[in-house]
Amino acid sequence: MDSLIQNFFNLEVYAAVLPHLLAGLWTTIWLSALVIPLGAAAGLLLALGLTQSRRRWLRWTIIAYIDFFRAFPPLVLLILVYFGGPFLGLELGKVTAVALAFVLNNASYYAEVFRAGLQGVAKGQMEAARCTGLTQLQAIRLVLIPQAVRNVFPDLVGNGIEIVKLTSIASVVAMPELMRAARDAQSLVYNPSPVMLAALMYLALLWPLTRWLGRLEQRRARR
Structure with missing residues (x-):
């Protein structure tokens, strides 16, 4: 038990590496705040094209995009974007490469979510809106x-x-997010406690959102 505490819950190590991990946590937060809206916006555009367009070639192109990027590993995608760009004459910075890879990947998932939402709206809603004088857009x-x-x-x-x-996969391009900070700290103190502290910080950040998500799903089930 003492060995477990010393290696994963060492308070002295926690105190020593906390400032470094807080900097990594801030990077995780602003990176998420960047890529989530971009991915959601791209996914919404894809879903609108899939459900509203009458052009068959466009719908099939969007379907192929969604299927491909939902099946393609995001870690491999990030490596290709960042390390493969120079071979195509594209020198992408870390933030740009991470944002691009995340948007390409996440747009496909958001597109499926929005598609379900758009198809769940009764067709009469659009017809009624058009009857009031609104344009299609x-x-x-x-x-x-x-x-x-x-x-x-x-x-x-x-x-x-x-x-x-x-x-956390942004660490493969040396992006100083939370998990990268934890691994760097671990290599300095020769103790895995920083990784455990990073996990606890993820838990503290996401647990309230998870509880809120549970309440939202309960409300939807009641409706």
């Missing part, structure tokens, strides 16, 4: 999208939680 923006978001809001929150955890 106005009807989509003011009537269709708000109802679709409300239908799948718990799923959007759940996807956002998964993205926050997925930011």
Whole structure:
């Protein structure tokens, strides 16, 4: 038991590495705040193209995109974007490469969530909106999208939680997020306690969101 505490719950090590891990936590937070809205916006555009467009080639292109990036490992995608870019003449910074890889990956998941929400809105809603004099774009923006978001809001929150955890893969390009900071600290103190502290910080950050997600899902089930 003492060995377990010394190696994973060493308070002296926690105190020594806490400032370094807090800096990594801040990077995780602002990185998530960057890639989640971008991925959601891209996913919404894909879902609108899939459900509203009459062009068959466009719908099949979007379907192929969604299927490909949902099946492609995000870690491999990040490595290809960051390390493969120079071979194509593209020198991408760490933040740009991480944001691009995350958006490409997350847009496919958000697209499926939004597609379900858009298809869950009764067709009569759009017809009624058009009858009031709204253009198609106005009807989509003011009537269709708000109802679709409300239908799948718990799923959007759940996807956002998964993205926050997925930011840990940014460490492969030396992005100083929380997990990278924990591994660097571990190599300095020769003790795995920093990794455990990082896990506890993830838990403290995401547990309230997880509880909120549970309440949202209960409300949706009651409706």
